[in-house]
Structure formats: structure tokens, C-alpha cells
Amino acid sequence: MAKFRGAIVVDTEHCKGCGVCVPACPSQVIGLAEEVNSKGYHYSFMANPEACTGCANCSIVCPDGVITVYKVKLEV
């Protein structure tokens, strides 16, 4: 079976840290950062980047549309 690796890029300045993406991720990749952005929100980031499969579940539930998703197919 082909395996996929993914990665997300969060627009940290526009992320409001609502955390809706955290339970939406089936691989528990996303966490909320200790640091804050200029508005004081704990933005989301890839806490466990190895597990990301690029399924895009986080980005389709993100109310602010700040998550961009990339995916590659790994040759086995």
C-alpha cells in the first residue's frame, strides 16, 4: 500500500487558536503553540509532523482558512 506524507503550513498571524483543528486530525498531529501571535492567540502548529498524512481534515474545518496542506506519495 502506498504511503503518504503530508505537511501543513499555518498562517500564524491570522490563526485565532480556537483549536477546532486539533480533534479533527485523525493522526494527532496538531497542537496549540506555547507562544502567541501578535493578537495573543496560541496558534496551531504541527506538534508531531512525522504522523501527518496530508488528509486536509484540519484545513476544511478551520473557520479562518489559515491552514494550507501539502502531500507527497512515498515510493515503497
Add this chain to the structure above:
Amino acid sequence: MDIKEIIKPENLVYKKTGLMTDNPLSYCPGCGHGTAHRLLMEVVDELGIVEDTIGVAPVGCSVLAYDFMNVDMQGAAHGRAPAVATGIKRCWPDKYVFTYQGDGDLAAIGTAETIHACNRGENITIIFINNGIYGMTGGQMAPTTLPGMRTTTSPYGREVEMMGNPLKITELIAQLPGVHYVTRHAVHTPRAVRKTKKAIFKAFEVQKEKKGLSFIEIVSNCNSGWKMEPVASNIWMEDNMFPFYELGDIKIDGQLVTK
């Protein structure tokens, strides 16, 4: 494999549609409005009807919808979006016209306009965001507020004897002969978002075929008004809102769905 090797333009799977402007959304963190806006614009983008789409922005939290949606928009008086949309659609029958309204706007202040536009069977699409509260003005009780739900104007919970029963306006509208497609969805999980997007696609198709009005209710959270954290409010919504406002199709192709 390094993350930098994955993040390349050719590996892109998902990004925010270009029909959403770069203005930061004015909604509270975790509010379903942002997701609903984006879904609507994704559908318009994928159908390739950008030049032919006209939206009507209401009064309420989504009053600034025209700042975020990069299509032609028209403002309307509180609750009167279906009336304005009727006028636009009758002037330009081949354009796609949608209204985007909240529950205070559609189910309280604009009940008359909503019901009559639906009964006349105008070929428009109504997107109805139901969060059971007046969000923008500070969380007052709306007609759609659940029994026992605390709001700033029902601080001990909504008492049905004194304040009346919640209004299921979507079921009410489904009875009208002019309405072709009525459905209720949510935008809090990936699965729900995908279903909602399909429903919006169908609504625009109904409008294209000039079959009648299409009405989509999106049950959403109002975490600020409900005084909860975003994720907790979504769980509360699943536990309390969904048993009362059951998700699913209510009327398809002009026929009521029997359950």
C-alpha cells in the same frame, strides 16, 4: 523526508479559495461562520459562476460578509434579505442569487419576508446559520433558543411557559409548495463540512434549473454567546442542538422526506 521537501507548490492539496478575501474574518475564534463562508465560496469557485453570483448580506454577525466574499454583494435591511434577493433575481433571472442569514435575522425579524419568498418559490438559495442565539448583540434569546438554554435575556434558562417554544423554521418552510430543496447540516467536523458542501452544490443546481427555492440550514456554534470554549461548544452542540434540530434532508425534489 524533510518537511521542506513536502512543502512545494506541486504537492499542494488544499488552500483557502481565492474567492475569500485576505481580510481577517471578524468572527470569534471557532465560529462556524468562517467555515460556512469558505464552503459557499468554494462551491461558487468550482462551479465557475463567479461573474454570475450575487449575494445578499444580512444584519447580524455576518453583516460584513461582503468584506470576506469576493463576489458581488448587496446589503439588506434586517431580515429583508429574501425580499432584496427576490428583486435581484427577477431583474436578472440567469444570475445565481443567494442570501446568507442568521437565526435572529431569518427566523425572528424577517419571518414574513422569508416565508413569503419561500411560498412564492423564488429561484434563490437561502443559507441559514442557526446558532440558537443573537450573537452580535451579546447573546440574547432568539426564537431558535432551546428550552432551558441560558442567554443574557433568559439567565435562568428559557422557560417554555413564559417565553414560548423554540421555532423549527426549517420544518415550517419545508411545508410550502414553492420550496424545492430543504436540508439541515453542520460544519463542526470534517464529515459534516463535506456533506454541507455537497448540499450547497445541489442548492445551486436547483437554482440553475429554475425549480424553486433551495434552503440550507447550517446548525452552528456560538461559543462566545454560549460562554464556552470552541471545542466544548461543538460537543455541547452535538449533545443538545442536534437532538432537537435533526441533521439531514427534509425535502428533496419537492417531496418531503419521510423518516
